[in-house]
Amino acid sequence: MPPPLPTASPASITLERVTKRFPGGVVAVDKIDLIVEPGEFFSLLGPSGCGKTTTLRMIAGFEAADEGRVVVGGRDLTHVPVHHRDMGMVFQSYALFPHRTVAENVAFGLRMRGVARPEMAARVASALAQVKLEGYEARRPAELSGGQQQRVALARAIVIRPPVLLCDEPLGALDRKLRQAMQVELKELQRALGVTLVFVTHDQEEALAMSDRIGVMNSGRLEQVGAPADIYDRPRTRFVAEFIGEINLIEGRVHDGGFIAADGRVLPVSSEKGEGAAALALRPEKLRIVSSGAGVIDGVLSDASFLGDQVLYTVTLADGRRLLVKERNPGTGALRQNGSTLGVRWEPRDAVILRNA
């Protein structure tokens, strides 16, 4: 029996203490708790091997959870097989059927559901229109470019009107320009369809640009879940701070509401409770270069990299540690001179304190 046609209304996804162990004792996913809201664009971000793809494959049903529950739209799917889960899935390799045409690829899910031919044709046409691939119906996947194959994979997944769309690094194989264009399109498509989308990526820029919320994963655990700005500006762990963007970490400890660096210097932070070893995290663009003695710390400018819109300076401190400072490109063509002594300062509210675990 083919499953009934799903409704187009987006579903929530709830993971309760979901765990996956692989043979050999490797814990790929370790007691993850997560709620993805209906209609949300949610990214699972992390380095390769962090368990993000395994998590996605457990939501899709390709991997069985060893512990915990997977609930989608209020329905417990933990023991429901893949083909009864009604989810759209876009694979990293696209996984288009090479022996079928574009139209047949897109129609596949409808055929499995026993949709009548006239409706099937209409829905295939509208799905292909949505991904801007009209006129390619009769082509075979091998005759399409990578970007076009990506669109077919997307059309094939959305044509069944799934309440949930799962994407496993779908843009990973595209070149940079095309990837950025597809990011915008995918985001627009997700809004237009109102579908709940779980997006797996190792590319932090992609996750920051596209997501409503991001879950950062490391070693099978969710390190932090939050909006992109939240994750970037207020990382809660060293891993999150270092994985996303560039950051300066200064080791020290929290004492008496302030932060004392390892060399004994008291550094400006907004008031902090508690005591104990910690690191001070500062984004390079939050630091400002001032004249020597006017900042918090003095150092010697040891490198300048021109990035186009910005310039990345490396300031080497007296104890040999380095601070990265990003300044807007002044547009005068003149960069600061290597070897000059200068000061670095920041606003206390921009300093993030990361407690040692």
Place this chain on the structure above:
Amino acid sequence: MSTPSRVSPIAWLVAPAGLFFLLFFLVPFGVMALFSVLSGNPVQRPNVTLTGRHYDRMLGDSLYIESLWSTLKIGAVTTAAALLLGYPLAHWLARMRSRGGHALLLMAVIAPMLTGIVVRTFAWITILSDRGVINATLTGLGLLLAPLPLMYNELGTVIALVHIYVPFMVLTLAGVIGRIDERLEEAAMSLGASPMRAFLEVTLPLSLPGILAGSLLVFALAISAYVTPYLMGGQQVLTLPMLIYQQVAATFNLAFAGALGVVLLAVSLILIVAYNHVLGRVARREDLA
């Protein structure tokens, strides 16, 4: 500067194989085909003429027509059985994740090929003959009054042939199935296909080239087999290779043997082209226009 060579230097590496093919296949086959339409041996008798009498003799004698039919039937049944037995094994082999398990299964498939065909055929005789393992056990237990006719017929011939040639099918299929992306089946399942449906819609059609290649290999080997049909058929099943051998070794009628060989080759080629055509049609057939 020298003019660029039109032939890649690598191409010369196929020359030995080409020469071998020419000397030991095309030339003998040409001689055989030529003899089959001559009235005698041109080396011994200079005044030979063209004749169709060897072909007339074959077509006019029901013994040869029946043995051609029997040869093709044994070939077809052996191929079908090897495909049905070999496909699941090849799929298992191709999809096995454990390297150790893969190596063991591969060894299990290849190991029988290390034993000679004659030895393996005699093993089947000890199992299937009237006083063999199966019949002796069943009659000994009183389950049977008379032994089952398991050999000296086409059944026994096919059983032994399938056993001997199934590794060719498995190895050919496993190579093709192993190159099919497993994500394709996952994609089909995510779109609502049951695992069986996903296999039928995706993996099976994509493995058609392997089915074709494996079938042709087994069919070609089975219809040209001599030792196994000879021993398992016990002279009750006459296949064309046995009659050809008889003409060559006992009757010394090379021309008639040549005619039998040409007919067997021609009929096999027609069947192979037809099979190829049908499989191609199946592969192109789509449920959705």
